[in-house]
Amino acid sequence: MLTYEPGDSVGHRVGARSKLLLQAAFAGAAFAHTDPVGLAALTGLALALLALAATPPRAVFAEYRGVLPFLAAAPAIESFRLGAPWVDPAAAVGPALAAYRTLLLLALVAAYVRTTPVRESEAAVARLVPGKPGRLLGLGVGLVFRLLPVLQADLARTREAMAVRLGDRRPLRERIRLVATAGLTRALSRTDRLAVALRARCLSWNPTPPEATFGRADALALLLAVALLAWAAWDVWPALGVGG
Amino acid sequence: MSTATEDVDLVGEEIAANIARAALFAALTGVFAYVSFQLPVTSVPFTLQVLGVFLAGVFLGPVWGVASMVLYVVAGAVGAPVFAYGSAGLGSLFGQWGGYLWSYPLAAGIVGIGVHGRGELADPGHVGLGRLVGAMAAATLVIYAFGTLGYAIVGDVSLVTALVAAALPFVPAEAIKAAATVAIVRSDAVTAR
Structure with a gap:
C-alpha cells in the first residue's frame, strides 16, 4: 500500500504545497504536450523527480499493478475494427499516448505520497483553502487519513470471519450486503x-x-513548476487564438 | 521562544459530530475502494466505492453527504490511498477515471435530496422503496455520465469505446450495490443516529 516512507531525500525536504503545485504544473504540461516528443521529455523529468524523491520506478510499477490492465484496455478496444483487417494500429496511437500520460501522472503521485507525512498534507489543505471551510477540510482530511487503516482492519476481519464460516460461497448480493x-x-x-x-x-x-x-x-520546485506551466501555455495560447 | 496567546474559538457540538460522521463515511468509501468482488458471468472485478457514495447520501443527507464526498476526493488528491485499487493523488483526478471521482459529491447530493428532500433528515428506514431506488438510479446515471465523458476526453477515445471499456461492464454491479443499500437501510442491523 502506498504510504509515507521516512527519509531525507530532496523530495522529503520540499514542502507539501510546492509538491502539489509541481504535480498540477506537470499535469498541465502533460495535457498540452501529449505527443511522443513531449511525453519523452516529461518521462525524463519524471524519472529525475522519482530519483530525487528516492522512489525507484520498480516500486511505482508494483504499486499500480492492478491499474495497468485497465490502462491498456482503451488503446486495444479503439484499434479493433468490426471487419477485415480487424485491427487498425493507427487508431491506437492517441489512446496509447493518453494512457502513458496517466501512468506518468500516477508515478508522481507515488513519489508525493512516499515523501509527504499526513500532518503536512493536512496543513497544506488548510492553508490552500482560507477560513473555516479550510479548517474543516483540513480536519476532515486528517481524520480520513487516520481512520482509513482502522476501518480497513474492521473490514478485513469481517471478510476473514465470513470466509471461515464459508460465507464466501453465498451469492454475490448477499456477500456485499454482509x-x-x-x-x-x-x-x-x-x-x-x-x-x-x-x-x-x-x-x-x-x-x-x-x-x-x-x-x-x-524555490527550485516552484521555478520548475512555473517553467512547466509556461511550456504548457506556449502551445495552448496560439491554439486558443490568444496572442501570437 | 515566544508563545502566542489567542482566544480559542471552539467548534460547536453539532458541527463536530457532523464532521466526524462525514470523515468516517469518506474513509469507509475509501476502504470500499479496496474491497473487490467479481461479477459471476463476466468476471469483471469491481469495487464498492459507489456503495459508499449511496450510503453517505442516505445516512448523512444532502449537505453533509456532499461534504463527506468532498472530503473523500480532497483526501485522495493530497495522497490518502482511497481511490480504486489504492491509487491516490492529484493526478488521479485528471487521469482516465477522474470523471468518476468528480461526480461523487454531486451523486451523494442527489441521493441525499432524493431520500430526504430539502428539510429535516428523515429516517432512511421509513423512506419509500420508490424514492430510494429512484434517487440511486439518478445518482448512478450522473456517475456514469461523468465517468464515461471523462474517460473519452482524457483517454482520447470515442464515446463508444469509453462506454465499452469504462461503463457497461460495471453497470450490473451498480444494480447489485443499489439492492445492497436498500437491504442495509431496511434491516434492523443498522440504526442511523
Whole structure:
C-alpha cells in the first residue's frame, strides 16, 4: 500500500504545497504536450523527480499493478475494427499516448505520497483553502487519513470471519450486503466516540498549525513548476487564438 | 521562544459530530475502494466505492453527504490511498477515471435530496422503496455520465469505446450495490443516529 516512507531525500525536504503545485504544473504540461516528443521529455523529468524523491520506478510499477490492465484496455478496444483487417494500429496511437500520460501522472503521485507525512498534507489543505471551510477540510482530511487503516482492519476481519464460516460461497448480493453492513455498523459506532473525543480535546477553529518553511528546494520546485506551466501555455495560447 | 496567546474559538457540538460522521463515511468509501468482488458471468472485478457514495447520501443527507464526498476526493488528491485499487493523488483526478471521482459529491447530493428532500433528515428506514431506488438510479446515471465523458476526453477515445471499456461492464454491479443499500437501510442491523 502506498504510504509515507521516512527519509531525507530532496523530495522529503520540499514542502507539501510546492509538491502539489509541481504535480498540477506537470499535469498541465502533460495535457498540452501529449505527443511522443513531449511525453519523452516529461518521462525524463519524471524519472529525475522519482530519483530525487528516492522512489525507484520498480516500486511505482508494483504499486499500480492492478491499474495497468485497465490502462491498456482503451488503446486495444479503439484499434479493433468490426471487419477485415480487424485491427487498425493507427487508431491506437492517441489512446496509447493518453494512457502513458496517466501512468506518468500516477508515478508522481507515488513519489508525493512516499515523501509527504499526513500532518503536512493536512496543513497544506488548510492553508490552500482560507477560513473555516479550510479548517474543516483540513480536519476532515486528517481524520480520513487516520481512520482509513482502522476501518480497513474492521473490514478485513469481517471478510476473514465470513470466509471461515464459508460465507464466501453465498451469492454475490448477499456477500456485499454482509460486508457493507458490518463496515457501516462499525463506522457508526466509532462516530459517536470520535465526536465526543473531538469535543473533549477542545476542537477549535483556530489551532496552532505546524511551522511552514520555504527553503532552497522549495524555490527550485516552484521555478520548475512555473517553467512547466509556461511550456504548457506556449502551445495552448496560439491554439486558443490568444496572442501570437 | 515566544508563545502566542489567542482566544480559542471552539467548534460547536453539532458541527463536530457532523464532521466526524462525514470523515468516517469518506474513509469507509475509501476502504470500499479496496474491497473487490467479481461479477459471476463476466468476471469483471469491481469495487464498492459507489456503495459508499449511496450510503453517505442516505445516512448523512444532502449537505453533509456532499461534504463527506468532498472530503473523500480532497483526501485522495493530497495522497490518502482511497481511490480504486489504492491509487491516490492529484493526478488521479485528471487521469482516465477522474470523471468518476468528480461526480461523487454531486451523486451523494442527489441521493441525499432524493431520500430526504430539502428539510429535516428523515429516517432512511421509513423512506419509500420508490424514492430510494429512484434517487440511486439518478445518482448512478450522473456517475456514469461523468465517468464515461471523462474517460473519452482524457483517454482520447470515442464515446463508444469509453462506454465499452469504462461503463457497461460495471453497470450490473451498480444494480447489485443499489439492492445492497436498500437491504442495509431496511434491516434492523443498522440504526442511523
